[in-house]
Amino acid sequence: MSERIREKLNILADAAKYDVSCSSSGGTRKNDNKGLGDSHASGICHTYTEDGRCVSLLKILLTNHCIFDCAYCVSRKSNDIERAAFTVEEVVELTMNFYRRNYIEGLFLSSGIFKNADFTMERLLRVVKKLRLEERFNGYIHLKTIPGASDELIREAGMYADRMSINLEMPTESGLKLLAPDKSHQDVIKPLGFVQNQIVQFKEERKLIRSVPKFVPAGQSTQMVIGATPETDKDIMHTADAFYRNFSLKRVYYSGYIPISNDSRMPILGTQPPLIRENRLYQTDWLMRFYGFHVNELLNDANPHLDIDIDPKLSWALRNLQHFPVDINVAAYKVILRVPGIGVGSAKKIVQARKFGRLRIDQLQKIGVAYNRAKHFIKCADSPYQLKDYQSTQIKSFILAESQSKYIKHDTSQLILF
Amino acid sequence: MQIYVFDGSLEGLLCAVFEWFERKPGQIQLVTKNDFQPDAFTAHLDILPEAGKADRVWKGLQSRLPKGWMRRFYCTYLSESPEAYTALFEFTCYIFSAEPGAENNYGNPHVLAVSKTAIKVEREKHRMEAFIRFQHTADGIFYCGIDPDFNVLPLIMSHFKNRYADQQWIIYDINRKYGLYYNLEKVEEIKMDFNEPNMLRPSSGSLSDKEELYTVLWKDYFKSANIVARKNTKLHVQHVPKRYWKYLTEKQQ
């Protein structure tokens, strides 16, 4: 018995790992029924894989049997691989026992489509219901919405899940059509819109009647595969921006394509996944969500691709030197946020601290500003007087020279934010 | 410079502040009894902890600082380092002497020191919440031994109590020699004697039948979730520093 469950876990965890989301944040469930688990608002990574990604949830497929044949997916019908399927009980046992040992924050359950959408969704629903109602499990549950499933099933699932997601997979409709002719962005848009509507509606009702249950309290997310098809960074981020705005998504994930077949429409086996590019896209995403940048400022027809050698905030600053230098002691918070080398935390500290006196270089350094980077763009109480204005290319080469060891030598697949 | 000697307790630390305001001796040096080496030339004052005085200082701080800063204060205290005690002392004196809102003056070295130390302690707390791995013992208790850099048990207690409300558990700080035991009703502080060679992770003899299966399944899962084409050991070690590996089921041979 233990051998079979090991085998299933290996197959169905392996097939699920290409979905990069592992966030467990935004859960609000409290353990008020003396059951097991509660959610931690900011999420917890319990470990990290050897590729450096957070492991927060038990991420598995219910089954990797699938009636579809999407070219970018390991579970596609035509792929000659081992297939397996968990029973509802097996998923529940695994989740409970992993959670009890503090291995995980909860479950991320996805599935290949077997028989049809409703049949699959109904099985997923059975798992979450059993966890919530029979096992009194209050940990985090991320559930895949199965495109094409009925509104009733999706609505019921949303009462037990913390987050739901559906992947766009390819950043543009034409990219998707190329690799998965049966699919369209519309299949994703419809259920995303439905769930979003329900979220709003349930929230409204909860304002009036406290006993109305929470509906997908951690919101929705989606994922795009990067580098399988020839979209530009501009295409990708404009799509992301539209989905953030239209569906109030909590997160868009970018997953560098890892070649899994010899399909001639995609990069060949052995091609390195575009990890630096993926990192730059995440940085851009961050700038849009937390730094007040509009996507057009970062990516537009004149600049459809992100720089590989420098981060997008620095690229933007170098293209817009007319906004600099910024006087740290008087500039608005929003303006300080845009300075390369200053993150959200340091910017907040700066506007607090300057009330007590004009800030000097050493104070900025202690506060956490990356001064060697920021110095080209700011003035503070004791900034040295500069004889001449540097050109953006000169500044770039100064910064690159200084940060060589940190940013370039090692492969930049890691997520370095500003 | 006069030396204030206190017993290392939070109460004692607060009383040191009280005494300083009574006497206003100018700059002093604060040391714990354990670190104190008397010499013939420096005068010292023994601070005797008194609940009444400590309470007044604590209340005074509460009336001046927002909640988040009271938490930072407490976290910094739990770091148990001499520098942290000094920073807290200086910080408190500064807060009582300066205008309201002075805690936002990150240009002040003591404000910054308290804020930074608190972040370190919070990080260790967070790591314990992440890296603790319970093992189910034959007695039916979920057990984990830890030896954290700072005294974080008081900080992690409510997290584990809320989360694992329907199972008995023990988290034991093997260096500070005390632990928390949750008995399905409430959390108690306990001291234990061990006949186990490895207090962090008891050997299979004292564990429940199912424990081995879930250990194996978790290790399997950890391996399956990895994407070989993305291997990045540097990033991995940055997130899970080696000194924590001894806790991690998935890192055991």
Ligand code: SF4
């Ligand atoms: S429908 Fe989903 S599981 Fe099936 S092949 Fe397409 S992406 Fe893979």
